[in-house]
Amino acid sequence: MTEEMKLFGFWTSPFSRRVEVGLRLKGIPYEYIEEDLTNKGPLLLKYNPVYKKIPVLVHNGKPVAESLVILEYIDETWKGYPILPEDPHERAMARFWAKFLDEKALEGALKDKKFFGGEKIGLVDIVGNNIVFWVRAFQEVVRIELLTAEEFHVLFKWSEEFVGCPIIKGSLPSREKIMTFCKSRLERAK
Numbered sequence: 277m278t279e280e281m282k283l284f285g286f287w288t289s290p291f292s293r294r295v296e297v298g299l300r301l302k303g304i305p306y307e308y309i310e311e312d313l314t315n316k317g318p319l320l321l322k323y324n325p326v327y328k329k330i331p332v333l334v335h336n337g338k339p340v341a342e343s344l345v346i347l348e349y350i351d352e353t354w355k356g357y358p359i360l361p362e363d364p365h366e367r368a369m370a371r372f373w374a375k376f377l378d379e380k381a382l383e384g385a386l387k388d389k390k391f392f393g394g395e396k397i398g399l400v401d402i403v404g405n406n407i408v409f410w411v412r413a414f415q416e417v418v419r420i421e422l423l424t425a426e427e428f429h430v431l432f433k434w435s436e437e438f439v440g441c442p443i444i445k446g447s448l449p450s451r452e453k454i455m456t457f458c459k460s461r462l463e464r465a466k
């Protein structure tokens with residue numbers, strides 16, 4: 277059976293980016309549909325009537341909403357490239373830190389590992405992509421350094437490894453697009 281995979285997202289959203297990274301790591305082809313969040317389409321409202329938010333993944337007509345739920349769905353449906361560890365306790369820890377990262381970022385969970393997922397990118401790395409993505413862009417635009425190699429060397433090293441990954445690189449908007457967006461936001465805030 278041919279799989280039909282549609283992702284409703286928005287280009288600045290780190291939440292839809294999480295899903296794109298997950299799909300790319302698994303090698304699953306998908307159709308990306310950019311949603312106008314100022315004028316939400318009938319399909320988004322139909323597929324996510326509770327939150328009316330992107331991302332929504334629609335697999336063979338069946339919608340799944342909420343980025344963390346979608347990542348787990350992807351991981352359970354396609355076995356290649358596991359996003360969550362196999363061991364139940366390690367899985368619980370990955371879920372704990374992923375949830376924690378949704379609110380705060382910290383170096384403790386990383387310790388001396390290359391990625392939160394160990395040697396490979398896993399759930400927590402995917403969830404943490406918004407740190408890399410936005411902190412680095414904004415700090416460049418406002419010319420202040422929040423995530424510096426000196427102060428946060430563990431996180432900094434991780435962010436370098438993460439953005440350096442070909443699959444991650446391919447799923448991020450261009451630097452130019454990010455910079456233009458950050459600058460316009462900054463101007464609006466002034």
Ligand SMILES: N[C@@H](CCC(=O)N[C@@H](CS)C(=O)NCC(=O)O)C(=O)O
Pocket residue numbers: 286288289290291313328329330331341342343344
């Ligand atoms: N908890 C959600 C958050 C998703 C979210 O905040 N999406 C935003 C875009 S970044 C959205 O759709 N906003 C539209 C709205 O709030 O009306 C997830 O992890 O998927």
